[in-house]
Amino acid sequence: MSAPRTTVMMPAWNSHATLRDSVESVLAQTVPDLELIVVDNASSPPIREVLDDVRDPRLRLVRLRLNAGTAGGRNAALYRAGAPLVSQLDADDQWEPDYLESILPCFGDPAVGLAYSNTHIIGHPTGHDDYIGDPSVHPMHDFPKIAEQNPIPCPTATIRAEAARAVGGYALTQWMAEDYLMYLRLARAGWRFAYVHRQLARYRWPSATSGLSHRQRPHELWELLMYARFVARHPLTPGPRRQVRTRVLSELQRLRDAR
Structure with missing residues (x-):
């Protein structure tokens, strides 16, 4: 087996119904030089049961x-x-089968630390099926623009491993929006991003059965905390400060209205 060109990080918590399709979409890539690490986040029953019959040396399971x-x-x-x-x-x-085939060439530029694409949305409440409607503003890696909202579909991001480790990995105290904080840190560190305007993934819109992020209110509060954490470390970076100010004022108004 050739040395892997990328390691696919797949955390799983009680994802028994969907995990198999996700794993198979990775192992079916037209670029086969990869490793897939499925991390079982203490699922009950263990997630291994779904993958017991998968005989592929590229798959590793960590519980x-x-x-x-x-x-x-x-x-x-x-x-x-x-x-x-x-x-x-x-x-x-x-x-999609050619996700890696389309994304990996972006890293021929040593200045690129992250590459991403558009994605098809499954199960959006209004039927919307396109994550990125206007490709003219992508790739988005400059402040303050990148701080306005998360511009990167989570299942399409590939990152230089050394860059992700250098910014501290994913924030363990960030229960939501941890991917967005990673992107902001990479941009702040000077990495450029690359964008492929094709729907190279299928993103399942969050629901009550698929995770925490289906709840809009907690997600808003976690994003506020994420911006505040970023500002605490990088107070002079334009963009995040405005988000903290705007969102705190919104929270104060919400409290006044609730009286």
């Missing part, structure tokens, strides 16, 4: 004793990765 969240699951794979790149894919999303 955590406690649920470390998405960030902890990704870090468990990040710090075990044997490839120079790491790719994000959650256990309820899937790649």
Whole structure:
């Protein structure tokens, strides 16, 4: 088996119904030089049962004793990765067969630390099926623009492993928006991003059965905390400060209205 060109990080918590399709979408890539690390976040029953009959040496399974969240699951794979790149894919999303074939050439430019693409959305409440409607503003890696909202579909991001480790990996105290914080840190570190305007993944819109991020209110608060953490370390970077100010004022108004 050739040396892997990327390590796919797949955290899984009670994802028995969707995990198999996600794993198969990785193992079916037209670029076969990869390793896939599935991190079982203390699922009950263990996630191994879904993968017992998969006989592929590229697949590794790591089981955590406690649920470390998405960030902890990704870090468990990040710090075990044997490839120079790491790719994000959650256990309820899937790649198109030529995802890696389309994304990996972006890293021929040594200044590129992250590459991503558009994605097809499954199950959006309004039927919307395209994550990125206007490709003219991508790749997005400059402040303050990147701080306005998360511009990168999570299942399409591939990152230089050394860059992800250098910025501290995924924030364990960030239960949501940990991927967005990673992108902001990479941009702040000076890495450029590359964008491929094709729907190279299938992103399952969050629901009550697929994870925490289906709840809009907690997600808003976690994003506020994420911006605040970033500002605490990089107070002069334009963009995040405005987000903190705007969102804090919005929270104060919400409290006034609730009286």
